[in-house]
Amino acid sequence: MESAGSNRYTDQELIDQLRQSGTDKRRSEEQLFNRYIYFVREGMTKHALSEDESFNAYSDTILAALENIHKDHFEARASIKTYLYQIFHNKCVDLLRKRTTNKNTVHRAEMISDRLMQLSDSARSVVQTLIDKADWNRLREKLNELEEKCRQILMFWGDNYSDREIAVFLQYKTADVVKTSRLRCLERLRKLYKTE
Amino acid sequence: MDNLDYIENYFTNTPGTEQAREFEERITTDPGFAEEVAFYLAAHEVSREASGIEKKERFKETYQRNRTVRSVPVKRLIYYISAAAVVLGILFTAYIYFSPVSPQQLASQYEKENLQTLPVTMSGRTDSMQTGLRLYNDEKYTEALAQFESILRSDSSVFAAMQYAGISALRLREYDRALFYFKKMGTRQGLYSNPAGILQAVTLMERNLPGDAARAKQILQNVVNQDQEGKEYAEKWLRKM
Numbered sequence: 001m002e003s004a005g006s007n008r009y010t011d012q013e014l015i016d017q018l019r020q021s022g023t024d025k026r027r028s029e030e031q032l033f034n035r036y037i038y039f040v041r042e043g044m045t046k047h048a049l050s051e052d053e054s055f056n057a058y059s060d061t062i063l064a065a066l067e068n069i070h071k072d073h074f075e076a077r078a079s080i081k082t083y084l085y086q087i088f089h090n091k092c093v094d095l096l097r098k099r100t101t102n103k104n105t106v107h108r109a110e111m112i113s114d115r116l117m118q119l120s121d122s123a124r125s126v127v128q129t130l131i132d133k134a135d136w137n138r139l140r141e142k143l144n145e146l147e148e149k150c151r152q153i154l155m156f157w158g159d160n161y162s163d164r165e166i167a168v169f170l171q172y173k174t175a176d177v178v179k180t181s182r183l184r185c186l187e188r189l190r191k192l193y194k195t196e
Numbered sequence: 197m198d199n200l201d202y203i204e205n206y207f208t209n210t211p212g213t214e215q216a217r218e219f220e221e222r223i224t225t226d227p228g229f230a231e232e233v234a235f236y237l238a239a240h241e242v243s244r245e246a247s248g249i250e251k252k253e254r255f256k257e258t259y260q261r262n263r264t265v266r267s268v269p270v271k272r273l274i275y276y277i278s279a280a281a282v283v284l285g286i287l288f289t290a291y292i293y294f295s296p297v298s299p300q301q302l303a304s305q306y307e308k309e310n311l312q313t314l315p316v317t318m319s320g321r322t323d324s325m326q327t328g329l330r331l332y333n334d335e336k337y338t339e340a341l342a343q344f345e346s347i348l349r350s351d352s353s354v355f356a357a358m359q360y361a362g363i364s365a366l367r368l369r370e371y372d373r374a375l376f377y378f379k380k381m382g383t384r385q386g387l388y389s390n391p392a393g394i395l396q397a398v399t400l401m402e403r404n405l406p407g408d409a410a411r412a413k414q415i416l417q418n419v420v421n422q423d424q425e426g427k428e429y430a431e432k433w434l435r436k437m
Binding site: 029030033034037040049055056059060063064066067071096097110117118119120121122123124126127130131134136139140143144151154155156157158159160183186188189193 | 200201204206207213216219220221223224230231232233234235236239240241242243244245246247248250251252254255256258259262291323324326327428
């Protein structure tokens with residue numbers, strides 16, 4: 001069932017809006033989310049997931065799609081619906097596998113592999129080993145301990161927004177100021193993370 | 197902070213060959229620097245994750261809001277349709293459950309569901325593993341196998357190369373070679389997840405020589421008993437075989 005008004009845009013129009021910056025983008029994200037929200041029900045009926053599980057699979061699907069659209073990895077070879085459904089289906093299957101094998105924390109490395117893959121085999125192996133040893137819970141905690149502005153700036157950065165876009169959102173004067181502040185925040189996070 | 201700036205420049209701009217070489221050499225020779233690179237990547241991931249959590253919260257609010265609006269009036273006809281669907285469902289499940297399926301069919305179904313494509317990253321850069329994966333996904337299994345074996349020749353301990361070499365051999369119907377790699381994977385201890393058992397069973401089920409089905413059953417039973425990767429398939433197949 002699609003929510004009222006969610007059909008106003010074609011796939012291309014929606015993608016164009018999602019690639020834009022500013023508050024319209026946020027609205028478009030919700031529009032994309034609402035358009036295929038009935039997938040949640042399908043996850044429950046076709047994959048026997050609970051409503052919570054199916055909702056999580058669906059929101060993870062939207063997050064993955066948003067990231068791919070933002071990074072221009074979505075090539076529009078198929079309609080958005082087909083594309084989303086494929087991701088959603090895989091997420092449902094993953095959930096079922098996790099449920100039966102109790103393997104909940106897999107693929108941490110795969111999430112950052114885009115950047116890791118830029119490194120040569122030998123350098124990657126060194127960094128990969130260090131990443132595997134990282135205390136992720138502590139890093140999450142320390143991120144939450146940062147002051148709100150720092151946390152926000154880093155979250156936008158994590159979401160792959162450019163410094164120019166972050167400057168608009170958080171009312172910084174220029175992208176350069178954002179960059180300096182962002183690197184300072186990162187340094188602060190690193191110190192917090194390292195301090196016993 | 198200077199290092200963080202330098203690290204960021206490497207990842208966000210396309211570095212020249214010389215710059216990339218210097219950067220990568222520093223990682224392998226300077227442990228402090230390598231740690232900063234790992235921190236940079238981990239911090240980015242944790243920030244991405246935090247942003248995702250916030251978005252999910254927002255989505256949840258939207259979902260809850262819409263959910264209350266979306267309740268549909270129930271009509272009597274729905275009861276009849278539901279009852280008919282339940283009866284048909286039971287008959288269909290019974291048919292699926294009790295109809296005999298050959299081990300080869302099960303193995304081939306597994307291949308279709310799990311081994312059609314292997315995960316390739318989106319990075320434009322290439323390396324030996326990614327080249328192998330791309331060849332595999334282009335169904336050039338012979339070339340993919342050669343690529344993974346070449347990785348193993350330079351470092352025989354690369355688990356992923358072992359796994360992908362075995363899978364490529366399986367796709368080429370070179371069962372003995374596939375089994376060689378999967379057995380080798382099975383000897384690897386301390387991994388979070390190891391699909392060696394289920395892959396060996398699939399290979400034996402597909403090869404289907406005298407004794408293969410019995411051996412596959414033993415392996416599947418092990419997969420179930422030891423809660424290994426592929427347990428859900430193993431349980432299902434053991435009921436059918």
